[in-house]
Amino acid sequence: MINRTLVPDTIIPSALPKFSFNTTVLPNGVQLYEAKEHEELVRVAFYFKCGSLYSKKKGQVSALSKLLLSGTSKLKSYSIQEELDFYGAYTDIENGYEHVSVTLFCVNHHVEKIITFMIQVLRDVQIPQVEFDLFRNKSLENLKVSQQKTSYHARRLFMESLYGSEHPYGRSMSAEDYQNLTLTDVQNYYSDYFLGSLDHIISNTPLPKSAHALFNKFTHDTTIEPFNVSSIKEGEKIIQYPFKDAVQASLFLGMPCITRNDVDYPAWSLLITLFGGYFGSRLMKNIREDKGYTYGIGAGTHHLPDSAYLSIRSDVKNEASQDCINEIYKEIARLKEELITEEELNTVKNYMLGSVQRSFDGSLSLGDRFKTIIDHNLDLDYYHHYNQQILTLSKDDIQKTAIKYLDTNNLHVISVGTY
């Protein structure tokens, strides 16, 4: 028999792989970042600086990103999709506040063909009316489905409460907004903004030289500025939104918080992980593992261009929703009033360093971390420093951070359920 009470020794993984990217500035000003090592599966992402912060009309950008592959002057949507499928390529188009990104996945021996085809399509988008109408009808129906979800309303009301319904961060699409959107709005956004906005390209493997010439075909218009949006206008902070026959209530709490560029960010990040950022967090232990009110509860920091917010979210047993909110307040108070134990501090530190290590594993993950660095204008050593700082944090640092930043007067509290 072995002695099972002897806990095995462990190490803390603090070393990280170095980023190994070639940076090229193309003649048109587009920045190209290519990882140096050859990979069999290629992922290349194009970032167009024309996200919703640049648009004057609600829904323009998300419509464009959904219709980007719906037609060119020569090709119908089917031919575009069929060609990409034929070469085994997958595409992912996302619309963010800052960028619209077009990501391609394919096997390396088709990469030249796929990129050539994709660039040809992206430079010649002509959305057919029939595709636009179908998009609008689908969006209207999907909106109705979302509106039947308590979690959809909780998120919508939270963002509106935090940023105001006019701000790009706070607004959401209504059926009326979809009705007001026209094909001309979307096609014009493509010509006036998208076409000149290619900003940078990130690839997980070196790309053929012929591709560089293709990327250079895009004009790089540096005069495009974010639309002068109305400033943040906080709404009502406490909202109870009745939802007929809900068997669970969706809770969404949170407040504006510091960003990655702040010197306190590592301490904040540890504090929030301890509070609700992992399976062993205070909130999970209390609300799920002690009370059984929910399948899951989590807290996290969400990064927006030049802004960030803390969110605390859960779908809970309807009858327990007020009790759950009270417990969240209690847990915040505990973080400010009581010093955490050395043991809990070390568990969170080790867990966090493990998360960072995992988030660097493999060429695709490395590309994701590199993207974060570009997006937030961080130093290449950012994650290395972050790890070092996490390791030096003390119990006092965590309590001070809680006192400094977790002011419950700033908390927005949204609950959607049956009352």
Added chain:
Amino acid sequence: MLAYDTFTLANGLKVIHHLDEKTPLAVVNILYNVGARDENESLTGIAHLFEHLMFGGSKNAESYDEPLQRASGENNAFTSNDITNYYVTLPAENLETALWLESDRMFQLNLTPKTLEVQQGVVKEEFKQRYLNQPYGDLWLYFRPLAYTTHPYRWATIGKELSHIENFTLVEADSFYKRFYNPSNAILVVAGNVSFKSCKELVTKWFGEIPEGEINKNTYPQEPLQTEPRRLEVDKEVPMTSISLGFHCGARSDDDFYSLDLLSDMLGASASSRLHQKLVKEQQLFADIAAYSTESLDRGLFIVSGRIFPGIDPKMAESAIWEELTAFKNEIPELREWQKVVNKKLTVLKYMELDVLNKAMNLALFTHLGDTNKINTEEAAFLATSPQSIHTLANQLFQESNCSTLVYKAKT
């Protein structure tokens, strides 16, 4: 080509080792041969509930999660109708912590009234969150008992009803544990930056002394051949009517699985697939439509499911699906269409090789299916299909007498 080694402990634990020197991580994946198909129809949902109980601590580890978090690890688990699978990712240097924790809960789990009571609450909330508080969330709760009359696939992993979860007792939990959670009924995969030597040494050290147990023979009441069409219509508070067709098809380990998989891709996987092109784009009957198979270990289902626009007659939409299925039966697909779906598959297979956790899970699954090396022959198996083989399969499947239809109707 994925290289691996295997060995079996005296107590019957099958172990697969895969070395990946590119990653600093190690993965420990344990597949237990138990799923919802092993339940009794009066006590369903308990394989999944039991998965939750496995996190309640064991004799020498009061908590499962905390020591793992201290070892910079992350873990989770899932239960399906066929299996229960637990997985851990952590720094390779800390492998032993994962083996200590996994072996201890396989050996001597703490089953307490408090853990059971809390997890019954948690699973009830999971049931509500995923199945009841979502539009279309309970679709499969209607569909399974329609398509299956006899086989335990007729209930969902979450269980038939909340009361089964409430009624599960500690005594039943203990006998479930003793029956299924033993080394003879498990497959362990260690993958990542760990040598075979240290894998073998550490696995033997921690798992070697666990007594052997019963092997699940996986015998279930077999589903009789369906001989006539089945149909259910339910009225629900949803915006769009959903139409689902389910055809009995083969099992995951059958030879024609690869043709079946490509058939679903041709019909309804990507934007250029037939159902999407014809029924969404051209005829604009459906807002969305998909085709897929359940990839079950016993005979599964081939599903075609979509949601129609308001104002469209569900009968007309249903016939439009049948027209496409019939077209498939009548004509052998062009070579280019076959090449297209095969090429997409090859990309997916490459993608799966990137992630050490994915590799570990697949090694466990293929071992459970009876041949670990099938992980390396998948590409060849897809390439060995043909437009003809897919066409033949479509003709076997798409018969009205082999079809269950669920119309999940939007109340008007």
